[in-house]
Amino acid sequence: MGLKRMLENWSDFRKQDYYEDEPYMWGMSIDLNKCIGCGACVTACYAENNLPTVGKEHYASGHSMHWMRIERYWEEPEGEADIDIKESEYPERGAHYIPMMCQQCNHAPCEPVCPVAATYHTPDGLNAQVYNRCIGSRYCGNNCPYKVRYFNFFDFNTEIPHPLEMQLNPDLSVRSKGVMEKCTFCVQRIRAAKDAAEDEGHRDHIEDGSFQTACQQSCPTEAIVFGNLRDEASAVKQSWEAHEVELNRFEQDKSEDIRGYRVLEELNVEPCVMYLDRVRDTEA
Amino acid sequence: MKSNKSGEQEAWSRRTFLKIMGLGSAGSALALTGCGDTDIVNNVDIEVRKEKVEPNVDPQDFVRPGIAIYYASTCRQCPAGCGIHARNREGRVLKLEGNPASPVNRGRLCPMGQAGLQAHYNPDRLTKPMIRKGGKLTEVSWAEAENALKKVLGRRNGKLAWLSGAVSGHHAALIRTYLDVAGSNNSFVFDTLPPAVGHAANEAIFGHAMPKYDFDKAALILSFGADFLGTWMSPVHFAGEYGRFRAAPRGTLVQIEPKMTLTGANADRWIAIRPGTEGYLALALASLLVEDARYADRVPVEVLDSIKDADIEAIANTTGVSVDRIHRLHQLLTQRSPSLVLSGSSAEGAEHGSETANAILLLNVMLGNVGKTILPRSKQPFPDLAPKLGGWSELRAFLDGLNSGKFDTAVVFGSNPIYQAPKSLGADKAFAKAKYRVSFSMFPDETTMACDLVLPIYSYLEEWNTAMPAYAADDGQLGLQQPVMNPVFGSDGPRGFGDLLLGVLTNMDGRFKKWKDYESYVMDALFTMRPAMVKPPKITVPGQTEMEAFRQGVLSTGFVRLKTASAGKLTAKVRPVQLPKAPKEDGGHPFHLVPSPRLGLWDGRHANLPWLQELPDQLAEVVWDSWVEIHPATAKKLGVITGDVVSVTSSAGSLKAKVVVFPGVQRDTVAIPLGQGHTEYGRYAKGIGVNPYHILEAKFDRQTGELATHATRVSVKKVADRGPLVTLANGDLVLESNTSTQAGREIVKTVSAKDFDRTESGKAATRPANKEV
Amino acid sequence: MSDYKMKDIEWAKINKDVLESLESPRKAFWIVLGVCAFLVSLGVAAEIYQYNQGLGVALMNRPHFWQLYISNFVFWIGMSHSGTLLSAILLLTKADWRKPIYRFAEAMTLFSILTAAIFPVIHLGRVWNMYWVLPYPNERTIWPNFRSPLLWDAAAITTYATSSALFLYIGMIPDLAICRDNAKGWRKKLYTALSMGWMGRATEWLAFRKTYVLMACFLVPLAVSVHSIVASDFAMSIMPDWHITSFPPYFVAGALYSGCAAIITLFVLLRYVFRFEAYMTTEIMDKTAKLTFAIAMVWNYLNLSEYASIWYSNDMFEKEVLLEKFFGPYCWVVWGMLLCATVAPFAMAFKKVRHSMWGMFWLSLVLQLGMWLERFQIVSPPLASNHEPWTWAVVWPGLVQLTITLASFGWFTMLFLIFCKVFPSVSMYEVKEMVFHRRKASSRTELEDLDKVKDEMVKLEEKLA
């Protein structure tokens, strides 16, 4: 039976992008011109996704569980057309903030290395993590170039003091020790939206903006745009197009001053999160 | 009230009644009707740690298993008063989201707002009333506590002093009503962060404490320490404004402050300045500007006289900002118009804070920003409901009263002076002098634990209320609060502050029986207010009473808009700049101390929320701790590296914390974040870090009497070698270099604003078009 | 040369000597065994603690998802290589000096695999679900993911462990028969069962020889594949300084290197503890040392060429890690490795060193330390400075990891000593063969010089085969 299926669908199973014809491919666009690094998205993610707080000790040993982090760099990148910044003793151009979470790579390096296939690619382009299947080999964590996979080094969720546990979101599970977890693009919200769309009779189309991820929803400057990259009308698709970033490339064919880029794109992992350059007024 | 002594049945005069409801001096005619009693709160019992399977066939009201219901309410985590939608499932509130209809936050919510859930579900919440017996606070029954409450507060007492945190809406009205009934006029409001000095300066110049700012129109924002993205008045609102300000054509932000704030981190140009000298820089700019007649014409002569011919070089020396930079700033101000000049807490936190604010705001007048980016306010229809943000001067009055024996009973609600106030103010000693101390509090904070009667109260997610935003995006907005779930700790647990106070009032005056609880009081008031509202809800479903329809309408919106008279033209009244001579250096205490608040722990009130403790500081990236920020050059001179423990000593005290070598702080300045150093306040806050306010010297702004928060001088000495410092970037590689270099990775790329404006003008796609749920 | 006296040993004496080793070792045996047992119990306690608390107590973190458990795994797998691989290669090339030492070398292989196999178990976050990596049919048709190098590891190690255990066992059957014939009590029963009725019949011998050679043919490529697959755990990843093309041969060379060093260590240890002076001669040590030296040079070449190619490629990420390795916080590990594994083996260029038993013992320990450090520097420094500068962190292994590492050495030595106590650690029948052939050769060509004897033997053996 398995053999028959294999032989019948051989060419299908041998092709690289198996989900080419699916109606959904979730993607994001984050405008670093607007991101102020406040951390609203981070806290929203804690609230939405049942992330445990680990406390000072565990945080110190690097066991924190924030799926989303805001990185803050000081250094001005090289080749910046800028003035008198080098000799200044202060970071006069402010900080460099970038929210970093799972980039939902289409060619995710974390996926093929899992010994039990606990992480795989869903038809709507998500890099899914099946908590129940995970045995905690942590290979995926090593192989993630963005280091956005978070491992439950302890049973954090059993230690939540009453009544804080009443806040836990029943739409998704809490994770036990020994399990890898990561940003899901709020898959529970995606599923709910899909179900709703299906109830309304359009299986292949969710109206753009009919739901948001928790981080996008809380972002005070609306720096985060999320949606379906296969939907030509979606804001995220338009943003990708406007900034000339194509999904299946490892080097974009565009001029440098068009702002779209993907972090570590050259590794050819095809991340689904596009960032827009931070902007500074060089005349100020 | 005082005139009505003739018995229960006697009706209040209409005027008095409106006053009680917080609707005094309302211009419009209001009709009085009874109140409805539709219970919109779901009635699900929450059995602790037990799963309850709900049959889908017969669900309880407003509960459909598996389906989330959203209740509109108002966030009370800071005075900004954002509208929220609380997501409720099976009787538990799970998530707070911004209310898209609210003009304050437009559907967005900051970390503190998100973390409101953890205040609500906090394991350290007080659940039982406590009475001090034999020197120790002991848990007692509600009956006993209510008796005690009746005894203490249920009588007329002119020596009663009431201290509350920033209040607005019907809490403010009810407190005022109570104090009227109790015959006390000792009402004080103290909140740490609202910029009282700035408000006073605004009031003086623009005629309103908080005129409306139009960021979108501004081509340039020059901010003297106004951390509008972080801790200034209404962070979510201003961040939203900032987002629009940054869209092409992109506005430019220049931030001038001694310690980089979140706003500074996002500035196009961040300029470090010695604390307390911002006024001189403003003066220098003004003096350069008035060389041009266009700007000089906008101010009266006596003001001109006070500013012209400033010595730019001397000012450059004083401020630490180079002459070149001052000229560049001047150029920028002349090139980009309209602009917006803001003054914030680091500029105002000096002994000459008011003068500084005056000098800064004067720039707006000169640049012609008034009426363009600074817009007038219309008159508030119900001043009793207006936000009262208070300040240090009120706290000082409260403490003075206690010290002098003028007050014998102290009531504290929503404020924590023993933690907040500098040791030099002697808050704990003054507080100890009161004969009897009562606290309405959710948490065992420092002040509460020093009281004799402690009454645990509802969280803002359990209680009915109204609130007015500290910075109103639209005039006349009144946020509504409703319980978004049944009380977490059940009927034996905490009680509503409004209910408790109304109970006391009912005992004092039988006519208050009219309202069986605070809910009916609030609803009655709102219903009464109906004619003053913009488009009050109408009956939509046949069979509905008007009250029901109204109630449903306003509660599902989460706020109401009151009719306001259209705002008049804004005319600025400028005063001459009178800055004192530049201060001398202090050899013994060579450094300026900046106590820096941040979006997260705020002034320390959120230190007990683990989400916020674990949210890294936006700049230093430290979690769960206090630290001292020192500039790299200074650190080199002092021989300290990140992680070393230093003692920071002022004339008022000393504290120890670990060093973070931090480039975003002025060289002669050390900054210590606010928020930690609690000695009480539950498991997540107690014993962590230090509170820099505790070592502030008792210096005050000369005009307003506000505490000069940035005027303290300190010395810094290394006391111990490097220990681990917990940061988001948890590694030694990062700490040792402390640059957090991108190592050539181009993780954050940057383009110039010129390129941005060229490539992105008119690109619709950059604007998200999200429809709200 | 002492070696050529070996022909004078009576066969009966061989039996007696070896069988005696099963009965009366030196006191040192019991002391070492006791220490090992203690270490193992410490390790068990550490693991129980880790199991109950969660992996966090091992102080790994993000980005250091892997640390000592994996480097130990690589170390022990590496150590396993020399035994079977050398035994098989030397068998196929008919180097008869292999005969007195191959048995314990193969045992070493088996036990280092058994030690190595513990580490993936300890390393897993949810050990209790470990069986999910097995491809067993189930009603949900959920299979393991064969794309993962970890699965290749599992397959390779299963094959390797099975094959080397069988290789060891098959080669031991004639000796088990000898034991059976001389034993009493429980040992008699054990050996009777294990020798399966071996009587030394011609049928058995011929089938035995054929099987043994065929298995050796499989084992050589298998051993090479196993360690190159372990190398793919790293080489197949995307991490800078893991993703290196030369890793598979580099790992194989390193494996042989540390394995040879381990053979030398155990050689001296057994020689002393079981009084095998007559069999484990200086001459054999000399040859083993020369072989080790040669392999050390291969490893060095591959190691240095890896550095060179990274430098030459000028890849930003990899170069960064390389510099960080040499000058970053982990630099003493790398320099220590270079000292122990690159510089120290040159001591073996001296005959004096090669012929000093205890000298070689300590040297071999130094080499092994070097190789252990090598495994640590493969795993940790690249994680410390990965693609994402924001996550750069230096983490040193915690107490739990160190205890379990120490326990693994105890566990290995304990298993090995117990094996030597129960099974003949020198192959009696093969030593007899060696004695037989040498005696025959020397009786024929009494007057010829030693080189000719050797040539003769080679020819003879070729003819025999």
Add this chain to the structure above:
Amino acid sequence: MRKRIKHFLFATYEDFDKARDAIAELKMLDLKEMVVQNIEIYSPIEHPEVEEILGEFHQPIQRFTFFGAISGAIGAFLLVAAAAQSMFTVQPQGGKPVIPLPMDIVITYEGTILIGVLSTLAAFFIYSGMPRSLKKHYNEKVSEDQIGVEVQVLPKHREKVREVLARCNASEIREVTL
């Protein structure tokens, strides 16, 4: 069926040459009188020359090895390829094809070796006649340093064969009837 009674003579020699002589003589005897039914040599070490003495042994172990290895390869490849697509739903990963050939090579390789080794081992047991129990007349000296020669004879030839064996300096001769 009536059990056939077998008679054996079991002689031990001090070295292989003596045993070889004894067998040569037995063979001479055999040619003339047809007395020897079966000869088996027992030795403590391997003597590859026995095939010259006793004739070729039919032991095609390598065939087992070959076919074992082939089936191992096919089996492993099928397992991997089938497992990749027989998840309850196909699980593409990392942008790679569902059945990625390069990765299967490794598993196929290991499968080849594993099954190859196991079938070789099975062949060993088949052709060596093991496992079995010890013969009654097995002399433990054989495992030490003696060479044993086992001859199956008809009872009537017993004495003659015994004489031959003894003539070649047998250190001990045992007679066994089964």
